[in-house]
Amino acid sequence: MSTENLDSYLKNAIEIAEQAGALLKNGWGRRSQVTFKGEIDLVTEMDLASERLITENLSRLYPGHRVVAEEGGGNRGESDYLWYVDPLDGTTNYSHGFPAFAVSIGLSRLGEPLVGVVYNPISEELFYAARGQGAFLNRVPIRVSTTDQLVRSLLATGFSYDIKHDIGFTAPVLREFLVRCQGIRRLGSAALDLCCVACGRFDGFWELKLQPWDTAAAALILTEAGGKVSDFRGGPFRPELKEIAASNVLIHDLLLQVINPYLSELKT
Numbered sequence: 001m002s003t004e005n006l007d008s009y010l011k012n013a014i015e016i017a018e019q020a021g022a023l024l025k026n027g028w029g030r031r032s033q034v035t036f037k038g039e040i041d042l043v044t045e046m047d048l049a050s051e052r053l054i055t056e057n058l059s060r061l062y063p064g065h066r067v068v069a070e071e072g073g074g075n076r077g078e079s080d081y082l083w084y085v086d087p088l089d090g091t092t093n094y095s096h097g098f099p100a101f102a103v104s105i106g107l108s109r110l111g112e113p114l115v116g117v118v119y120n121p122i123s124e125e126l127f128y129a130a131r132g133q134g135a136f137l138n139r140v141p142i143r144v145s146t147t148d149q150l151v152r153s154l155l156a157t158g159f160s161y162d163i164k165h166d167i168g169f170t171a172p173v174l175r176e177f178l179v180r181c182q183g184i185r186r187l188g189s190a191a192l193d194l195c196c197v198a199c200g201r202f203d204g205f206w207e208l209k210l211q212p213w214d215t216a217a218a219a220l221i222l223t224e225a226g227g228k229v230s231d232f233r234g235g236p237f238r239p240e241l242k243e244i245a246a247s248n249v250l251i252h253d254l255l256l257q258v259i260n261p262y263l264s265e266l267k268t
Contacts, residue, residue: 021121106217116217194218
């Protein structure tokens with residue numbers, strides 16, 4: 001694929017993400033109508049409005065491309081090109097007035113990641129990458145940290161909406177990391193967690209039961225920043241996987257060593 005095509009895809013994805021971010025920021029702090037997809041998995045009208053804006057723009061620009069979005073919008077036809085859209089990653093944060101949420105847009109072709117954009121409109125931080133061109137935060141190149149010891153690492157994680165079904169895995173793994181690392185943070189937005197690893201704020205991240213639109217864009221940003229993503233066994237990562245381990249590379253095997261003894265507790 002030519003650099004010109006990648007540049008065009010990235011430019012358009014950034015513009016659309018910024019438009020959706022402006023919409024979310026305009027609704028920030030207002031009382032939102034909330035509905036529930038599960039016991040604690042919620043959706044607001046702002047999720048739907050942001051998704052509509054993104055999918056309509058992508059469909060206008062690339063009518064032949066597939067678009068898969070969290071709330072069910074998009075075009076699920078046949079195409080080598082697939083856009084992953086999370087219109088509001090961190091809906092629970094948004095609905096509670098906690099300023100950690102983002103718009104996430106990723107593009108792949110035949111499973112190969114091409115473009116990733118993650119935008120937090122409150123902090124006005126725009127993370128982005130195109131394959132083979134490095135990763136950036138507000139036009140400044142970013143790289144992962146150089147921390148090579150778990151005890152000196154700041155890690156991040158998240159919990160699935162049905163955590164009670166995975167507590168046999170989640171609780172002991174969390175306990176092990178708590179006593180082995182410098183600290184653990186839980187932002188509530190996997191896209192932002194991965195971007196924080198990409199720019200060196202965090203050294204590693206792990207989570208269960210994420211969706212493709214949660215990770216597709218940010219995983220590319222992380223790898224272009226020099227990081228590594230895999231499944232819990234160290235195998236190749238794909239957005240469709242329900243598990244992700246991410247790091248600055250240097251502590252990746254250490255992350256997996258902590259997780260590995262508890263894999264038998266995972267429910268299929």
